Amino acid sequence: MSDVWEWFRDRAQEYIDAEDVDRFEMARVAFEFHAYSESDPAQMIQELKRGRDLAKQLNEPWWAYLYEVWIALGYQEHLQDLRQGLQESIHAVNEGRKPILHGHPWKIAATNTLLACYVRIDPIGYEPAIRQCIAELDKEIPPGPGEHRFVMMEHYSDLERALGDLPKAERIALDYIALFDQSRGIANAYLMFPVQDMCWISYHQGDFQKLMAYAMQTEEIAQEEEDRRLVVAEAKAWQAICERLSGNESKAKSLIRMATNLSKRFTKVPDPEYFDALAYFHQTGGDFPLALAVRDEQLAKLAGKGQFGPQVDALLKRAEVLQQLGQFSSAEAAAVREAFANLKNPKPYEDRLSQLIG
Amino acid sequence: MSLDETESTHRFELHLPGLLKVLAEHLYSSKRVGLRELIQNAHDSCVRRKLEANERDYEPRITLSLRPREKQLIIADNGSGMTAREITDYLSTIGRGYTGQLREQVDLLDSSEAAELIGQFGLGFLSAFLLAESVTVVTRSFRGDPALQWRSAGDGNYDLIESEKAEVGTSVTLQVKQSAAFMLQKHVLVEAIREFADFLPAPIYLDDEPQPLNRMEAPWEAIDADAAAEDYIERTFQDHEPLWIMPLKPAKIPAGQDSLTIAMNGFLYVPNRSVASVREYGAMRIYIRRMFICDHQRDLLPPWARFVRGVIDCPLLQPTASREEIHQDQHFEEVRQMLEAQLTEGLSQLASQEPERWKHLVRCHSDLIVGWAVKDDEFFERIKDLVALRTSRGLLTLPEYLEQSGGAIYFVTRELGSLQEQLLAEGRNVPAIDASWFAVAPFLEKYASSQPGVSLVPLDGDIKSFFQPAPERPFASMVHYLRSLSISARVATFAPRDVPALLVYPQDAELMRDARNALSTHDLPASMAPLLQAYVDDRNQHEDESLGVLYLNASCPYLCELAKRAPDTPGWTGAMRALYQVARLFSGRMLTPGDTAQAFQQLTHALKEMTE
Numbered sequence: 001m002s003d004v005w006e007w008f009r010d011r012a013q014e015y016i017d018a019e020d021v022d023r024f025e026m027a028r029v030a031f032e033f034h035a036y037s038e039s040d041p042a043q044m045i046q047e048l049k050r051g052r053d054l055a056k057q058l059n060e061p062w063w064a065y066l067y068e069v070w071i072a073l074g075y076q077e078h079l080q081d082l083r084q085g086l087q088e089s090i091h092a093v094n095e096g097r098k099p100i101l102h103g104h105p106w107k108i109a110a111t112n113t114l115l116a117c118y119v120r121i122d123p124i125g126y127e128p129a130i131r132q133c134i135a136e137l138d139k140e141i142p143p144g145p146g147e148h149r150f151v152m153m154e155h156y157s158d159l160e161r162a163l164g165d166l167p168k169a170e171r172i173a174l175d176y177i178a179l180f181d182q183s184r185g186i187a188n189a190y191l192m193f194p195v196q197d198m199c200w201i202s203y204h205q206g207d208f209q210k211l212m213a214y215a216m217q218t219e220e221i222a223q224e225e226e227d228r229r230l231v232v233a234e235a236k237a238w239q240a241i242c243e244r245l246s247g248n249e250s251k252a253k254s255l256i257r258m259a260t261n262l263s264k265r266f267t268k269v270p271d272p273e274y275f276d277a278l279a280y281f282h283q284t285g286g287d288f289p290l291a292l293a294v295r296d297e298q299l300a301k302l303a304g305k306g307q308f309g310p311q312v313d314a315l316l317k318r319a320e321v322l323q324q325l326g327q328f329s330s331a332e333a334a335a336v337r338e339a340f341a342n343l344k345n346p347k348p349y350e351d352r353l354s355q356l357i358g
Numbered sequence: 359m360s361l362d363e364t365e366s367t368h369r370f371e372l373h374l375p376g377l378l379k380v381l382a383e384h385l386y387s388s389k390r391v392g393l394r395e396l397i398q399n400a401h402d403s404c405v406r407r408k409l410e411a412n413e414r415d416y417e418p419r420i421t422l423s424l425r426p427r428e429k430q431l432i433i434a435d436n437g438s439g440m441t442a443r444e445i446t447d448y449l450s451t452i453g454r455g456y457t458g459q460l461r462e463q464v465d466l467l468d469s470s471e472a473a474e475l476i477g478q479f480g481l482g483f484l485s486a487f488l489l490a491e492s493v494t495v496v497t498r499s500f501r502g503d504p505a506l507q508w509r510s511a512g513d514g515n516y517d518l519i520e521s522e523k524a525e526v527g528t529s530v531t532l533q534v535k536q537s538a539a540f541m542l543q544k545h546v547l548v549e550a551i552r553e554f555a556d557f558l559p560a561p562i563y564l565d566d567e568p569q570p571l572n573r574m575e576a577p578w579e580a581i582d583a584d585a586a587a588e589d590y591i592e593r594t595f596q597d598h599e600p601l602w603i604m605p606l607k608p609a610k611i612p613a614g615q616d617s618l619t620i621a622m623n624g625f626l627y628v629p630n631r632s633v634a635s636v637r638e639y640g641a642m643r644i645y646i647r648r649m650f651i652c653d654h655q656r657d658l659l660p661p662w663a664r665f666v667r668g669v670i671d672c673p674l675l676q677p678t679a680s681r682e683e684i685h686q687d688q689h690f691e692e693v694r695q696m697l698e699a700q701l702t703e704g705l706s707q708l709a710s711q712e713p714e715r716w717k718h719l720v721r722c723h724s725d726l727i728v729g730w731a732v733k734d735d736e737f738f739e740r741i742k743d744l745v746a747l748r749t750s751r752g753l754l755t756l757p758e759y760l761e762q763s764g765g766a767i768y769f770v771t772r773e774l775g776s777l778q779e780q781l782l783a784e785g786r787n788v789p790a791i792d793a794s795w796f797a798v799a800p801f802l803e804k805y806a807s808s809q810p811g812v813s814l815v816p817l818d819g820d821i822k823s824f825f826q827p828a829p830e831r832p833f834a835s836m837v838h839y840l841r842s843l844s845i846s847a848r849v850a851t852f853a854p855r856d857v858p859a860l861l862v863y864p865q866d867a868e869l870m871r872d873a874r875n876a877l878s879t880h881d882l883p884a885s886m887a888p889l890l891q892a893y894v895d896d897r898n899q900h901e902d903e904s905l906g907v908l909y910l911n912a913s914c915p916y917l918c919e920l921a922k923r924a925p926d927t928p929g930w931t932g933a934m935r936a937l938y939q940v941a942r943l944f945s946g947r948m949l950t951p952g953d954t955a956q957a958f959q960q961l962t963h964a965l966k967e968m969t970e
Contacts, residue, residue, distance in 0.1 A: 043733065049796030050729060087866060090893055093886050094872035107883070114889050129888040136885035 004066075004105050026054040026063055033070070037227045038266045041078035048074055061100050068092045069106045072113045080269055082121050082306035089114040108141060108148045115155050122309045123162035125344025130159055145183030147190060150176060154193040162309060164348075166201055173197045189228065192221040196231060199238045200273045203280065212242040230270045233262040237277035244284050256281055269301045272310050279317065283324070291321045308342040312349050315339055319356055333357060389538045391682060392488035393547070394554040396433045396530055397562065398649055399483060403437025403528060404560045410438060411500045418560040422551070422571075426542045431489070434529035435560075439499040445508055445518060449483060449495065487512035489541055490532035496521050497528040557648040557671075576648060576671065578605060578623045587625050594643065595667065597629040601719045604704040606670060609696040622693070626659075626668035626701055628719050640664040644684055645671035652683055658690070660698045662730040662737040665723035670697070705740070721746040721753065729797035732804060742805055748792040750780040756805055760812065763788040767802050768815045770794070777946050778860050779817035782824040785853030790817055821862050825850035828912035833921045836910060839934055846907040858917040861906045861941040868947060870897055875950070906945065908938055932967030935960040 008030050015024035029051030036044035052067035072092045076085030092110040095101065115133050118126045134156050141149045153176045160169035176194035180186070196218045202211035219235035222228040240255035259278070263270050275298040282291035295318035302311045315336045322328040336353055340346035397420065404418035423432040440449060486493045491511060498505040505523035510516035523529075540546055544564070551562055551571045561570035580586035583605060591597050606622040629639060640663055642655045648671060659666060674693055676685040684690060709716040720727055724745045731738040731745070746753040751762070759767070769791040770779045783790035793799045799816075806814045815823070828851045830837060840847040852860070873890050876882045882890065911917055917937075923930055939957045942949075949957070 046729070046732070046796060046800065053796055086893070087869065090866075090869050090873060090890070093882070093890060094869065094876060097872075097876055097881055108885075111883065111885050111889075114886070118889055118892065126889075126892055129892040132888035133885050136883070136888070140883055140885050 007105075022054070022058055023060070026051060026058055026060065029054070030066065030070075034227055037078050038229055038268045041074060041268050044078055045071060045074040061098070062104060065092070065095060065101050065104055066106055068095055069110045069113065072110065076113050076117050076120070078268055080120075080305055080307065082117055085113070086117045086121065086306065089117050108137070109151075111137060112148065112151045112155065115152070116158075119155050119158050119162065120307050120310060122343050122345075123159050124309065124348055127159070127163065127345075134159075145179045145186060147186060150180065150186075150190045150193070153179075154197070157194065157197050161197065161200065162313075166204055169197065170201045170205075173201065188221055189225050192218060192225070192228065192231060195221065196234070196273070199235065200276065203238065203241065203277070208242050208245055211238055215239045215242065229262055230266060230268060230274065233259040234270060234274040234277055236262070237274060237281060241277065241281050241284055244281065252281070272298070272314065275314070276317075279321070283321065288321050288324045292318065292325065295321060308339070312336070312339050312343060312346075316349065316352050316356070319353070323356060328356070388682075389488050389541065390546075390550045390554075392485040392538075393433075393541065393550050394649070395483070395485040396532075397551070397555050397558070399530075400433055400435035400437060400528070401555070401558050401560050401649075403435050403439070405437075407436075407438040407500055407526070413500075420560050420562045422547060422562065422564050424542060424544060424547065424565065429534045429539065429542065431532045431534055431541060431547075432529055433532075434527065436525060436527040439501075439526050439528055440497045440506070441499045441501055441503045442506055442518065444499070445495075445497070445506060449508060486530065486532060489534055489538040491535045492533045494531040494533075495528060496523050496531075498523040498526050500526045554650045556650070557645065559648070576623065576645075578625060578671075587627070590669070591627060591629075594669075595629070597627075597667075599630050600627040601630055601722060602708060602715065603627040604701070606668075606697075606700060609700070611674075611692050611696070620672065620674050620696075622670065622672050622696060622700075624668060624670035624672075626666050626697075626704070628666055628723070630722065639667040641667055643667075643669040644675060645669070646675055646677055647671070647673060651675075651677050655684060657686065658694050658697055660694075660701070662734040663698075663701060664730055665719075665726050666701065709740070709744075717744055717746075717755075720744045725795055725797070728795070728801045732797055732800045738804060738808075742808070745801075747798060749789040750784055750792075751789040754789065759789060759791065765811055766813045766815050767791060767806060768817055769799065769802055770817045771799055772818045772946070778944050779821055781854070781857065781944075782821060782852060782860075783817060785857070786824065818865070821860075825852050825909060827851075832918070833910050833912065835925050836917075836921055836934060839925055839931065840908060840938065843935075843938075844905075845938055846905065848907055848909055849912050850909045851913045852909070852911055853913070855911070855913045855915065857911055858914045858920075859908050859910050859937045859941045861908050861938070861945040863906045863945065863947060866897070867906065870894065871947075906942070906947075908941060928970070929964075929967045932964030936964035939964075 008027060012024060012027040012031070015021075015027055029047055033044050033047040033051070036047060048067050048071045052064050052071065055061075055063035055067060068088070069092045072085060072088035075081050075088050079085075089110060093114055096104065096107040096110055101107070111133070115130065115137070118130050118133075123130065134152060137152050141152060143149075153172055157169050157172040157176070160166075160172060173194040177191065177198075180191045180194070183190075195214050198214040199211055199218055202208070202214055215235045215238035219232055219239070222231035222235060225231075236255045236259040240252045240259065243249075243252035243255060256278070259274075263274065275294055279291040279294040279298075282288070282294065295314055298314050299311065299318065302314060319328055319332060319336055322332055333353065337350075340349060343349065400420045401418075404420070407413070408416060408418070417436075419436050421432075421434045423430075423434070425432070493510055493512070495508040496505060497508070505521045506518060507521035508516055508518050534542055541550075548564065548571055551564075555562060556572045557574070557576040558572055559574055561574060562572045563570055575586075577583060577586035577590040584603060587603050587605070588600065591600055591603075603625050604627065605625045608619050609622050610617040610619050612618075624645075640656055640659050640661070641653070642658045643653045644651045644655050644658075658670070659668070670693070672693055674689045676687060676689055677683070678685060705716070708719075720741055721744075724747070727741055728745055728747075731741050743755060743757050746755050747759070749759060754762070756767070766788070768783045768788055771793045772779075780790040791798070791802065793802060802814060806812045828849045830849045833849045837847045837849065873894050877887065877890055877894060880887075920930065920933060925931065939960050942953075942957065
């Protein structure tokens with residue numbers, strides 16, 4: 001992908017040299033759309049659509065395809081609307097077959113986006129197809145460090161976490177970190193993803209010393225990025241848990257306040273891991289009503305976005321909190337079961353619910 | 359090295375040749391800027407003579423001489439010249455410029471001459487070493503001291519000796535470096551002068567040419583300022599026949615309990631329609647005290663004003679040390695606010711005093727304006743009823759449209775395939791808006807939510823809302839026949855009545871068709887196949903619909919007539935096949951070569967049946 005950025009810069013320079021203001025305008029969108037990624041993802045997508053439409057008007061299919069892939073990514077990652085993200089990803093994959101796009105380096109990004117969609121829609125239900133895709137991508141992406149490989153590994157780790165295989169998720173994240181250490185010229189932001197994953201993994205392993213170290217590293221990397229304020233918020237929430245467990249209550253509260261205040265500033269919905277960290281923080285302090293409020297907020301934000309797996313996962317986590325409060329009724333259980341209807345393979349979730357009901 | 363235990367203060371050591379090289383070669387991004395700095399020094403020297411010498415008949419003059427064979431470029435002026443002390447204090451001291459000090463001494467706002475002084479940082483002369491391997495300055499001060507010659511090779515040393523010079527003024531001779539040899543070409547020099555110094559009031563001559571190279575007058579100072587602005591726009595921005603030009607006015611800024619009036623020279627304008635209708639403008643060209651500083655400044659105009667561009671000369675703006683950019687400081691913000699206020703007022707006046715022109719302006723840039731109106735509520739309010747949108751009845755504003763549609767907004771978002779949706783809308787006697795441009799649908803949503811009683815009807819994907827159920831029995835033979843050809847068919851009533859059938863696809867039908875095609879031809883990377891297969895499998899239960907459903911129009915007289923005939927009537931099957939193929943062609947879906955061959959085959963077959 002770094003080659004692609006070089007390609008952008010070269011083209012933009014060509015347009016400047018040729019005083020081709022229309023094409024320069026088309027290229028400019030690629031350098032500026034990220035400014036909206038957290039503050040206003042819908043606006044980011046509008047910008048990308050403008051870039052795509054301009055590229056089409058100017059008969060620039062390579063540029064139009066770049067924007068098509070980014071639009072898919074925008075829906076999937078930034079707006080987190082998996083229904084639209086899936087449609088756009090399928091469209092991008094189909095478009096990529098056109099002869100005129102032969103050799104376009106962004107095709108793997110389209111596959112990675114499609115992969116991310118299925119990991120977020122229903123990781124358990126689509127597990128066989130997802131695994132097959134990852135196995136093939138592993139052969140198609142050149143070996144060694146590279147942005148496409150990092151993105152694939154990130155989705156792979158997400159899959160294993162969703163399936164509950166923590167040792168495997170950890171191994172992938174650590175392999176990713178080791179591979180990143182061999183890389184040159186790749187943006188530091190790519191290191192953030194596995195380190196961020198390690199926070200969630202460490203918490204679920206109950207290793208809070210490790211959690212603190214990864215949370216601080218996540219924050220350090222994210223602070224350097226202009227468009228990763230929500231990751232900073234998540235990292236602070238993980239740190240707050242550690243401080244609370246160490247008895248530093250005032251520091252813990254201060255950190256959690258910073259995390260929530262920071263996340264409120266953005267339109268983008270934080271990742272499920274942020275809500276996990278926030279809810280676990282309240283649960284650690286025995287404040288179950290607040291944990292319940294976090295899950296309610298998360299579910300409200302997930303509604304209607306086609307994120308069936310994370311939605312059921314959040315419902316089950318909410319049910320756990322309700323049980324702690326002694327409020328988990330059969331009506332609540334029925335509501336959780338209703339959400340199973342969207343899943344291809346609800347069995348593992350049903351098992352979790354059965355365990356909960358006892 | 360050992361350090362004293364007691365605290366002590368030390369001075370930085372300077373490696374002067376290295377520092378000179380860094381400043382001269384890295385402060386500026388282009389060697390052409392070096393010429394600008396030297397012209398500016400010459401100009402400031404002339405202003406200084408006007409200010410300090412008090413000579414009634416003084417006529418400033420700057421002359422450039424090209425000696426390509428000797429690789430020399432000479433910039434001479436008849437300005438104030440320098441004394442030995444001034445040479446030591448200002449010319450040979452980096453970071454201390456006489457002009458900056460002089461401007462501080464006089465009242466900036468009351469003295470028009472002082473306002474012409476450009477220099478500020480005492481760095482400009484260094485730029486001579488951008489162009490030259492050695493520089494020779496011969497100068498004679500108006501104060502009457504003997505002429506002096508200063509010479510340096512930019513290595514941290516200089517020689518200063520007495521010299522001969524009859525007239526007051528300064529000449530700077532550059533022994534041009536090989537890497538700057540392009541500056542010895544006449545056209546390069548002329549272009550650079552016209553870009554940087556066109557508006558400087560002192561005439562700049564080249565060798566013995568009788569006419570100065572620069573115009574010496576900014577367009578906003580011309581007697582016919584409008585014509586001069588249009589000429590400038592055409593020359594500089596290559597924009598022809600701008601739709602509107604708004605001269606900038608002086609503006610007041612608060613200063614303690616009082617306020618100061620700040621000169622804001624220049625103008626804003628709206629270019630004519632661009633080839634690519636979405637080209638964004640919104641940039642300013644900046645001069646400070648008539649000297650060109652930079653172009654494409656995008657932060658001075660409000661974000662919504664992407665259909666506007668302009669030029670400004672304002673002393674409040676502060677250049678960076680290289681004077682190729684503007685500092686985005688408090689003054690910048692003040693200028694930005696003043697510009698926004700003037701533009702807002704100007705557009706409001708235009709809308710109220712010249713409504714037709716305002717409409718034309720909005721229509722020419724409607725794609726761009728619609729995009730920004732979605733983001734900016736105030737701007738949206740100003741233009742929402744003026745933007746003309748593409749409809750099946752031509753360009754219409756939303757009030758014009760709503761008058762025809764009776765309060766609902768019907769729109770299509772697909773680039774292709776909107777034909778039959780528009781046809782159905784027209785069947786109900788309402789125009790359909792083409793919302794294929796990305797910003798139109800959000801604009802319509804914003805409009806509908808701001809207008810009580812206005813509803814939105816997206817036509818693509820919801821085409822069936824135009825159909826009324828109808829009994830299938832009278833058309834049973836047709837439905838049966840079509841199903842025998844694996845064509846899903848249903849009966850409905852819709853307008854216009856002379857349309858016998860329409861083929862309706864679900865929204866993701868094309869995605870499905872392409873995905874199936876990719877899977878069956880194995881024409882995609884192996885990594886994509888499993889997930890694409892998952893997508894197709896999930897939707898296979900709706901396979902029939904994804905191939906399209908042919909809706910037979912029960913209100914179509916021809917179809918009713920055909921339905922009465924027996925399927926074995928000559929021409930009946932041909933007519934049915936033709937109906938299907940025509941509906942397929944007008945459904946706006948992409949056809950594969952195989953589909954096209956089949957369509958021709960069946961239409962030919964139908965024609966043959968009919969003619970036999």
